[in-house]
Amino acid sequence: MNHRDYLYKKFTMEKDPNLKTALKISYNTYRNRIITLLRTSKKQYFSNYFEEHQANIKKTLEAIRNLINVSKKSSTKINKIIHNNQHITDNKGISDTINNFYTGIGSSIEVKIPQSKKTFQEYLGNSNSSAIRLDECTLEEITKLISNINVSKSCGPFSIPTKLLKEFSNILSPVLTVIVNKSIQEGVFPKLLKYALVCPFYKKSDKTKCANYRPISLLSNLSKIFERAMYNRIDKFLDENNIIYDLQFGFRKKHSTNHALLSIVEKIRNNMDNGIFSCGVFVDLEKAFDTVKHSILISKLRHYGICGKSNDWITSYLSNRTQSVTVNGATSEVSNVTCGVPQGSILGPLLFIIYINDMHCALLNCQVYHFADDTNLVFSHKDPTKISKEVNSELAILYDWLCASRLSLNVGKTEFTIFRPPSVSLANRITLTLAGKKIFESLKVKYLGIILDSRLTWKIHIDELCKKLGRTVGMLFKIRYQCNKKVLRSLYFSLFETHLSYGLPVWGSANQALIQKLFILQKKAIRAITFSDFRAHTSPLFKELNTLKVHDLFQYQVSSIMWDYDHNTLPKSLNSLFTKTKNTHSYGTRFANADKLTVDRVNSYKYGDLSFKVIGATKLNELKDCDFYNDAHTKQFFLNSLKKNIFNTY
Numbered sequence: 001m002n003h004r005d006y007l008y009k010k011f012t013m014e015k016d017p018n019l020k021t022a023l024k025i026s027y028n029t030y031r032n033r034i035i036t037l038l039r040t041s042k043k044q045y046f047s048n049y050f051e052e053h054q055a056n057i058k059k060t061l062e063a064i065r066n067l068i069n070v071s072k073k074s075s076t077k078i079n080k081i082i083h084n085n086q087h088i089t090d091n092k093g094i095s096d097t098i099n100n101f102y103t104g105i106g107s108s109i110e111v112k113i114p115q116s117k118k119t120f121q122e123y124l125g126n127s128n129s130s131a132i133r134l135d136e137c138t139l140e141e142i143t144k145l146i147s148n149i150n151v152s153k154s155c156g157p158f159s160i161p162t163k164l165l166k167e168f169s170n171i172l173s174p175v176l177t178v179i180v181n182k183s184i185q186e187g188v189f190p191k192l193l194k195y196a197l198v199c200p201f202y203k204k205s206d207k208t209k210c211a212n213y214r215p216i217s218l219l220s221n222l223s224k225i226f227e228r229a230m231y232n233r234i235d236k237f238l239d240e241n242n243i244i245y246d247l248q249f250g251f252r253k254k255h256s257t258n259h260a261l262l263s264i265v266e267k268i269r270n271n272m273d274n275g276i277f278s279c280g281v282f283v284d285l286e287k288a289f290d291t292v293k294h295s296i297l298i299s300k301l302r303h304y305g306i307c308g309k310s311n312d313w314i315t316s317y318l319s320n321r322t323q324s325v326t327v328n329g330a331t332s333e334v335s336n337v338t339c340g341v342p343q344g345s346i347l348g349p350l351l352f353i354i355y356i357n358d359m360h361c362a363l364l365n366c367q368v369y370h371f372a373d374d375t376n377l378v379f380s381h382k383d384p385t386k387i388s389k390e391v392n393s394e395l396a397i398l399y400d401w402l403c404a405s406r407l408s409l410n411v412g413k414t415e416f417t418i419f420r421p422p423s424v425s426l427a428n429r430i431t432l433t434l435a436g437k438k439i440f441e442s443l444k445v446k447y448l449g450i451i452l453d454s455r456l457t458w459k460i461h462i463d464e465l466c467k468k469l470g471r472t473v474g475m476l477f478k479i480r481y482q483c484n485k486k487v488l489r490s491l492y493f494s495l496f497e498t499h500l501s502y503g504l505p506v507w508g509s510a511n512q513a514l515i516q517k518l519f520i521l522q523k524k525a526i527r528a529i530t531f532s533d534f535r536a537h538t539s540p541l542f543k544e545l546n547t548l549k550v551h552d553l554f555q556y557q558v559s560s561i562m563w564d565y566d567h568n569t570l571p572k573s574l575n576s577l578f579t580k581t582k583n584t585h586s587y588g589t590r591f592a593n594a595d596k597l598t599v600d601r602v603n604s605y606k607y608g609d610l611s612f613k614v615i616g617a618t619k620l621n622e623l624k625d626c627d628f629y630n631d632a633h634t635k636q637f638f639l640n641s642l643k644k645n646i647f648n649t650y
Contacts, residue, residue, distance in 0.1 A: 004030050043482050050487040056152065057494065064491075067479040078200070078327050082208040091330035098200050099325035099332035101210035106290045106339035109408045116403035120296055121303075123362045123401055128305035132237040137180050137229050143173045145225050156218040158192045165221065176222075180229050187312025193223035195334070196323040196342065217323070217344035227346040230313060234306060234350065243304050245357055246572045250372030251349040255571050257448045258561075260371045261506045263573045264378065264447070266612055267367065268456065271380045272421040273607040279387045280452075281366075281377040281395070281432065282445050284413035285402075288373035289352055290340040293406045294318045297341075297355050304354065317347065355405070362401040366394045371448055387418075388430045395434045411437045417445050417454050421607060450503045456607070458510035462518065465499065469521045472496045476528040488529040489545050496525050501553055505561060508554030509610040519550050539650035552646050555619065558612070559642055562620040563635055577613040578620075596621045 007030055011023040046063060053059035081088045083097050146169045155162045165172060183189060200213035235253070238244050244252065249260035264280070271278045298315055301307070306314070321337040341348035341355075349372060359375070360368040366377040377398070379391050402409055411434050418441070420426060432439040444453045444460050451461035472495045480488055500518065508515070523538045530541050542549055548556055564570040565578060579598045597617040602608020623629040628645065632638035 001034060004034055039481060043484065046479075046482045047484045047487050050483060050490065054490055060491070060494070064475060064479060067482055068475055078202075078207070078213075080208050081210060083210060091328040092332070095325045095327040095330050095332035098210050098213065098327065099198070099323065099335050102198060102215050102325065103323065103335040103337055105287055106292075109287055109291050110293070110339065110406055113406055113408055114403050116400050118400060118404050120404040121299070123358050123404065124300065124303050125358070125361055127303045128241060128243060130237075130241050131305045131307055132234065132310050134184050134233055134310055137177055137184070139173055139177050141229070142177045142180060142225065143169055145228050146173060146176075148228075149221055149224065154218050155221045156223070157195055157197050157220055159220045159222055162221055176225060180226055183226060184230070184309065184313060187309040187316060189226065189313060189317040190223075191320070193220050193226065194317070194321045195220075196321070196337075196344070197331075198323050198325045200325060200327065215325075215343060217342065219342065219344055224346055227317075230310070230317075231346050231350055234310070234347075237305065238354075241305065243357070244353060245360055245368075245370065247360070247368060248353050248357070248370040249571070250370060250374070251353060254564075254569055257371060258503060258505055258557075259571050259574060260369060261448055261450055261503055262561075262612055263571075264369050264376060265452070265456070265506050266577060267378055267380075268419045268452075269607045269611045270613075272419060272456065273603050273611065275421060275424055275603075276380050276382050277384055277387055277424070277426070278378055278380045278419040279391050279416060279430065279432075280419060280445070281379075281391065281416040281439070282414065282447060283375040283377065283398070284410040285373050285375065286408040286410040287340075288356075288407060289343060289348065291407055292341050292352060292355050293339055296405060297351060300354060300358070301351075304357075306354075314347075314351070318342075356407075359398070359401055362397055363394050364397070365390050374448060376447065384418075384426055384428065384430055388432070391416075391430075391432055395432060395439075399435050409435065411435055411439065415440045415442045415445055417442055417452065419452075419454055419456065421604070422455060448503075450506060457514075458507040459514060461507055462510060462514045466517055466521060468499055469496060469518065469525075472499075473521055473524045473528065476525055480528055480531065485529060489547075492525055492529055492545075492547070496522075497547065497553075500550060501557065504550075504554050505557045505612060508551075508557070509612075509615060515550060522550055543647050543650045546643075546647075548643065548646060556639070556642060556646065558616055558619050559623060560635070560639060562616050562623065563638055565616070566620060567635070578617055596624055 004027070007023065007027040011020060011027050014020040014023055046067065049063055050060060053063070078094055078098075079089065081094045081097050083101065088094050088097050146165055149162050149165065151162050151166070153162075155165075159165075160172070179190075196217040196219050199216045199218065200210075201216055203212050203214050205212050239253075247263065249255040249257070249263070268278045268280070294315075297318070298311060301314060302311055318341075321342065322334045323337055324334050325332045341351045353370070353372060356370065356373070356375075359370075363377070366379045369376040369378065377391070377394065379387060379394065381387050381390070399409065414434065416430075416432055416439055418426060418430060430441070432441075444451055446452075451458075451464060453460050475495070476488060476492065479491075483491070500522065524534075526532075526538055526541045526545060526547070527534060527536060529545065532538075532541060561570065561574075565575060579600075581596050581598050584598045597620055599614055599617045599621070602611070602614060608614065626645075628641035629638060632641060
């Protein structure tokens with residue numbers, strides 16, 4: 001670079017035209033050589049960087065920001081908090097104030113909840129006749145639990161560094177096995193492991209308000225070993241006794257957001273196909289995990305059969321918990337946590353879904369769908385007047401249940417949508433009230449990351465998705481000169497296809513004009529990665545990068561779900577969408593003998609033929625005729641074979 005600058009200086013000072021021309025040529029040649037070297041060096045650096053941090057999305061995004069010259073977000077340092085009209089600026093004061101806010105939020109919300117005329121026990125129904133049996137932990141089990149701890153996550157307070165814990169697992173596992181078994185036998189959870197160190201992370205809006213910071217709790221990695229051991233036993237008991245509500249999709253094995261969305265949307269689609277209105281009420285519970293009342297939770301656990309030492313253990317686990325908040329290096333005083341399930345814990349989400357497990361028992365006519373605390377009520381009828389009357393009645397019952405269970409409802413964030421087919425008009429608007437307040441009616445609602453519009457056209461969702469994917473395409477074009485193809489492909493999967501494929505079985509049957517908009521963006525991304533001409537044929541490029549086109553990705557995901565159905569690993573609520581032909585007739589048919597599904601008759605193309613129950617049944621019937629499906633012994637083998645067959649068509 002110094003020599004380049006010397007040549008440039010010499011060129012500018014030269015008076016002789018012939019020598020000046022020669023110097024210019026020499027300077028340009030040397031400058032271009034340096035540019036090439038810089039680009040090569042930069043590309044190699046970032047290729048190595050992305051390769052090293054491919055599993056760390058935070059590091060990856062940090063490097064991308066550097067490449068596309070996007071400044072990092074403003075500092076997360078908390079400089080001032082305003083609480084009770086006091087301006088607090090010292091770090092210790094800020095940490096104490098936020099800690100007091102967090103530990104007091106549950107009780108402050110609970111005080112505002114009116115007393116119910118009924119007790120929570122009245123909604124529980126008959127108790128479970130079976131009682132949980134706690135088997136001893138084996139050395140192999142504890143060793144496996146240690147090996148499953150994520151090294152990249154903080155080990156928390158009162159911990160053994162995770163790397164050391166894994167490295168010396170053969171020495172520590174026998175000791176931990178004895179301690180965990182002793183804990184379970186005596187029904188006592190270790191006191192030190194009840195402590196949490198909380199880091200507040202800014203969410204949005206005013207930075208001086210405590211409510212605008214999300215608490216991230218750091219728990220001991222040893223605590224997670226104790227919790228996971230108990231979790232496995234409780235979860236197995238709940239599953240064996242079929243205790244958890246079928247339409248609870250959150251924090252359960254073999255349940256996902258895709259399953260939750262499919263269940264709700266298929267219910268609405270079926271109603272629209274039959275010309276029936278569906279009223280969806282999307283309930284927002286205020287600080288649901290933080291307001292769980294321990295005494296009620298313990299009683300509900302006992303009702304479901306989690307009694308004896310297991311109940312004592314959970315009582316010990318929940319009681320006398322403490323936490324501190326750390327802000328800008330300053331740690332607050334230790335405070336007691338008197339309600340709520342531990343945030344960031346393994347057992348917390350499971351205890352919460354047990355806590356709200358009886359909500360559906362209270363409601364008489366609405367179908368209740370849960371994904372943890374995300375709750376949705378659906379009521380269907382041809383008469384809008386009937387919808388208004390029944391849903392208002394159900395909401396009054398729901399409010400009584402919430403008051404009895406000491407949970408708070410955020411009416412301002414609760415909204416409802418009337419889903420109706422285009423051929424059916426809604427003469428009068430429907431008014432819903434809850435706790436004496438009107439609920440906002442919206443023509444669209446965002447649920448579990450998917451935007452549902454009142455006609456299920458998916459236009460709004462796809463338009464929003466196109467904006468997000470368009471930004472990713474622009475980013476790929478900007479950084480492709482500094483990254484090799486392998487890195488770009490990795491970024492495509494992590495920043496483009498993850499968004500494209502999320503919820504695809506739910507909305508992937510949308511109008512093909514909308515899907516084409518996504519396909520155009522996908523082709524742009526593929527061409528950016530491969531440095532292809534903007535008119536280049538993309539089928540060979542998709543095959544080269546081993547990635548599927550959006551419409552094939554839809555079929556791939558549908559096939560994956562139907563494999564789960566055919567092998568009895570699909571949630572029960574989705575199993576009911578399909579009927580085997582051999583169960584339809586009392587006599588044998590070719591379809592029945594081939595173990596195929598009945599494709600239901602429908603009334604419309606948009607809501608019937610394009611419903612998942614029709615598409616899924618048709619797809620499985622097609623797969624049953626394929627050798628690679630019938631020969632597959634594992635799901636992964638089947639999916640690999642399916643992908644290979646799709647690529648053969650490119």
